Amino acid sequence: MIKKLVLTSLAVMAGGFLVVTTASASTHTYQDKTTRATVTVTKKKGKVTAIVYQLKTGKAFHKRYQAKTKFYTKLTPQSGTRAYLVRKNHHGKVTYKKTLPKILGHQYASVQTAPKIGEVGDVTDAIFMNVDYYGDLQGKRYHNALANFTWWWNTMNDDLTDIPEGHAVVLRNGKVSFNSKLNYELPD
Numbered sequence: 001m002i003k004k005l006v007l008t009s010l011a012v013m014a015g016g017f018l019v020v021t022t023a024s025a026s027t028h029t030y031q032d033k034t035t036r037a038t039v040t041v042t043k044k045k046g047k048v049t050a051i052v053y054q055l056k057t058g059k060a061f062h063k064r065y066q067a068k069t070k071f072y073t074k075l076t077p078q079s080g081t082r083a084y085l086v087r088k089n090h091h092g093k094v095t096y097k098k099t100l101p102k103i104l105g106h107q108y109a110s111v112q113t114a115p116k117i118g119e120v121g122d123v124t125d126a127i128f129m130n131v132d133y134y135g136d137l138q139g140k141r142y143h144n145a146l147a148n149f150t151w152w153w154n155t156m157n158d159d160l161t162d163i164p165e166g167h168a169v170v171l172r173n174g175k176v177s178f179n180s181k182l183n184y185e186l187p188d
Contacts, residue, residue: 030176035166036060039176048174051075053149061164065153068126069164075147080136087113087129100133109133128154141187146172148186
């Protein structure tokens with residue numbers, strides 16, 4: 001009888017422990033209505049631990065862009081001003097996998113990623129992306145933003161008008177804004 005009581009007590013305590021540990025992490029997905037891009041924010045103990053920004057389909061765009069208009073980007077904050085970034089192109093090939101560098105003269109980390117490994121500058125008709133990580137930086141100029149993603153389809157033809165582009169600003173509280181006005185108010 002005592003053995004059964006002890007085993008039942010242990011099972012209840014173990015179950016309670018499992019519930020507590022899994023409840024501390026949460027994931028929420030936001031979708032941009034115009035581009036169909038999604039941002040998945042994972043929080044643990046009130047802090048953002050991972051951000052996945054991706055576009056799985058190009059159906060929202062003109063037919064000439066649809067095949068190559070896909071990307072996957074994962075940003076993992078490491079500390080107050082450092083973050084690790086992984087970017088994949090439309091083939092699923094990793095084109096960037098490093099800690100974001102701080103740009104000379106800026107307090108935050110920033111990088112432009114290309115659709116091909118080692119590509120420098122806008123020399124390809126495909127998606128390029130700027131990623132800024134503000135981390136713990138505060139002040140009016142950062143608008144409570146944690147990270148800022150801006151992507152655009154680079155074209156060699158300047159006469160095209162319906163060029164795909166998008167923005168996502170992840171706030172410190174884990175919420176996401178696809179408002180281009182907020183994107184342009186953040187430091188470049």
